[in-house]
Amino acid sequence: MRLFGNRTRHNWRLKHRSALLLLVILFVAAGCSLLEPPPRPVVPTADISAVESDNAVAFNSLRTDAGTADVAVPVVDQAIVGLMEQASRQNLYAYVQTLQNFGTRHTLSPREQEEAGIGAAARWIFEEFERVGAGRLQVAFHEFPFDFGGRVTTQQNIIARLPGEGDHNGLIVLTAYYDSRGSDPNDPTAPAPGANNNASGVALLLEAARLLSARGWQQEIVFVAFAAGGQDFFGSRRYVQESMLDGVVFDAAINVEAVGGSPAVPRSMLIFASPDVPGAAQLARYFVLITNLYMSNFPVEHRPMLDRQGRSGDQAAFAAAGVPAIKITESQEASSLRHTASDTADRLDYDYLVQMTQLVVAAVANMAASPPVASAPAVAAMAAEGTYLLSWAPHPRAASYAVAFRIQASEERVLRYIGAAEGGEVVLTGLNPGYDYAISVAPIDSAGHIGLFSEEVFTAGATEAEAQP
DSSP, X not given: OOOOSOSSOOOOOGGGOOBOOEEOOBOOOTTOOTTSOXXXXXXXXXXXXXXXXXXXXXXXXXXXXXXXXXXXXOOOOHHHHHHHHTOOHHHHHHHHHHHHTTSOOOTTSOSSOSSSHHHHHHXXXXXXXXXXXXXXXXXXXXXXXXXXXXXXXXXXXXXXXXXXSSSOOOEEEEEEEOOOOOSSTTOSSXXXXXXXXXXXXXXXXXXXXXXXXXXXXSSOXXXXXXXXXXXXXXXXXHHHHHHHHTTOOEEEEEEEOSOOOOTTSOSOEEEXXXXXXXXXXXXXXXXXXXXXXXXXXXXXXXXXXXXXXXXXXXXXXXXXXXXXXXXXXXXXXXXXXXXXXXXXXXXXXXXXXXXXXXXXXXXXXXXXXXXXXXXXOXXXXXXXXXXXXXXXXXXXXXXXXXXXXXXXXXXXXXXXXXXXXXXXXXXXXXXXXXXXXXXXXXXXXXXXXXOOOOOOEEGGGOEEOOOOO
16 A cells, blocks of 8 residues: 655644534435536534444544634535536537538548548547637647558547646546447448447537636646547557656546437446556546536446456556546447447437536536645554544645545445645544545535545555654
């Protein structure tokens, strides 16, 4: 286990510590319409000893050196709700239909034709990013050579940057590949409308860029439409390799693929996140938290794997580089339509695609508005059984912190909140010594935007705290 933070500045006199009142979120009631502003969550004050998980584990107390103060908790931002409400079914349909109309977007299809082939599709996406960004997006082609069976072509990723207004240099990147192919991966002439796979992902990408570029954010957001997705996702691999060589820092990579659904699929989002990639599962859990706040009737299912069995996606390139990366896709896949002429725009459910877009916008907006992700806290075992010292480096924009507890063998998390004055060093008491816990922290700003959670640390590997003076 890797521990962060300062373990030497521990002067804790527990008998002088006042108890911190802790807050528990009761999320928005199910059944709220997605197109109406969701109600503000009710957040009552509660004694931590009275709150138990399904595994009947109580977190008996959480104390700090400073006195109790008003504590900011995650709340619904009505300005973000306003952006979500503007997600346009008409726009999404038009994006998917336009991409389908290029006939095929195969990597070896014509590059110079005006209305057909991969080149026309790339130019249209570039121009659409410029149009929806209204001057806020910095759009560029990222060109690279690609050898397809001995035929070398120049392929183009399309990158649209929305610069952040804060001083944090970590990027939030939202991606989708835009090429398509038929059942024969080597045939550049076969009809390949690729409506769901993956014009729907590009449509979400463009609509999210339109909505999020309507205002400024603290952190930079990058939208990338990748080429050569049908050829082992070469475009994303090339982009990540060059970015890492240039020293680019990615806080989160969110890949969207086949998000169009159909009238028959459950109204939910499926997220793949490999447990072997640091921060990936935390990113998936973040989407669960945001959907409970903003879209409680549109649940998220988190699957702890990189992708479906035997499959991959553009998130794999980021994951291989150690970047927290997830894949977002429809709740049930129509696998029989993949890479066929039957994957057409009329089969999609655009109301579902609106909902997928809304949730992605809500999550990315909260990430970009909040303080940056915290470093993983240090956890040190104290003399009393079930008592630990948690420490981390606070951020000046954090008004409070969420401390997340999870039994290591369970996905269930319990959140507790601590004011900024107490942030950085917390004594956790009364944890059940029979369980190993995973603990992480996330910053919250004064408006209630919650940031990404840190990497988890585990009580099972906690070192002993220094002896008290």
